[in-house]
Amino acid sequence: MRKVKVRLRPMVSKINMPTVIKTAVLPGDSMESLFIATQVGEIFYIRDGAIRTFLDIRPRIIKLGASSGGYDERGLLGLAFHPRFYQNGLFYLHFSVAGTQGPGALSGSFESFKPDPCDPKTLHLKWVNRETQYDHIDTVEEWILQSNGQLQKRRTLLNVRRPFLNHNGVNSLNFSPETGNLVLTTGDGGSGYDPFHLSQNDMEIAGKIMEIDVGKNPFTNAPPVVTRFDELPAPVQETLTVMAKGVRNIPGIAYQRFYHQYIKHVGIVGQDLVESIFSFLHYKPIPVTQLVQASLLNAELDQEGFINFGWRGWEGAFPTPMMKSCSANPALDEKIIAYYDEAVKTSVRRLLPVTSYFHKDPRPDKFGGTALTGVQPYMGNEIPDLTGSLVFTDLARNEGSRPPARGVLAYTRVQPDCKLNDFHVIETDYDFGTSSAYYVSLGTNLDQTKLYLGVYGSTKVTDVNQGTVFEIVS
16 A cells, blocks of 8 residues: 555634534535534534634533533534435534433443453443433434525434433434435443443444434424334334444444445444444345334344444454553553453354554554544545545554644555455644644545545543644645
8 A cells, every 4th residue: 555645734723623524515505615513513614715604503512521521522423414405405413412411321430331351240231210320312403504594493303312421423424325314323322341232232222323214204393312212202213224233432424436336434433452444335224113123022133234343242353352451561461351252142243344453553654543533435536546545534643652642644445345454544744833633523525525634632622722624635
């Protein structure tokens, strides 16, 4: 693979944490505008070099960072424009709702849970008292840009109760060019190691990729707050199809056209060991009505062709390990397989990643990563060495180096057979000086010929106005 070097061209700076970067053509316009959603609830668009406010829902967003020292994974997480947005003005939001703060599903901090292979109780925890023991509520809403220029909420599609503040996904709403449906990606609910084993449970909304048929109207303007598919009213169930399960945390889904089909790309954020990117051409989705029916009858559904990323038994291509530090000699840190039985159970049912990168990597041309924050195909010609590649971002190099932090751009090639492939770091020329530069999001335009990078000067959402959005250019 070739060494690639790119330039970062600043487009807008001093904004809040950018969670979604994508383009759309406004009704009555003739060119794409670049839209940027921020974690705190603002949506801006850039047109002719000027930045304007499209929508501000900050009053609707839960108070961020108050209970976690400024760090938070809630907020405005998803923004998607209907494929006919230019004609119908419809767009969709996924965010954490103001006033829904709960005590959390476990006592202690959201990161406190770690399984103990010597204590079976820790391997089989149950999420009980869900109506009172939860962290917050996420919602998915449909909005419309009316012909008079006014923005209005039309309806709520889902209300989902979440156990912890983390692993809610980001860039979590995208439309499928294959089915025309809205695709929602959800993380496993948070803490660490998926304590309640939600991602493999077919009834749990957490840890899934699902399609919502927004063309169907279930005539339920205020769906109930739920955590499971079988708690939804039947008309809402009929709008939902599950594409995949076994998700830990996820920065969205991306579609890459290959002749008359689309390769689907999904990045899964790792636990302690590895970050992984999965790609697939064919899949067999399962309607939620079938999942619920099978659960009621206690029947086994045929899941041949259904996508399973393997979490929590597998972290990428590896059985989920736990690291135990050897204080006398850190080089001899111990690795234990935490969920051995689950790794065996899902070993042949899971999809293998097309590429992985590690939190520690001694190879000279690689890097130690922290967290995968974006995956996008590049189909443009301006950066010829990247044409047809899959580009991805990591939050920050994890190499024991001193601050300031630096994010990483990298790329891999994906073949139609979606077999394992290597990756290479993309060099950048931008000088961030003494400021930290966490790579928090990656976006593209409608035909995937441009790439946009969201950078933030802190990992804390309470450190405001430290964001810059760059275009990645030759």
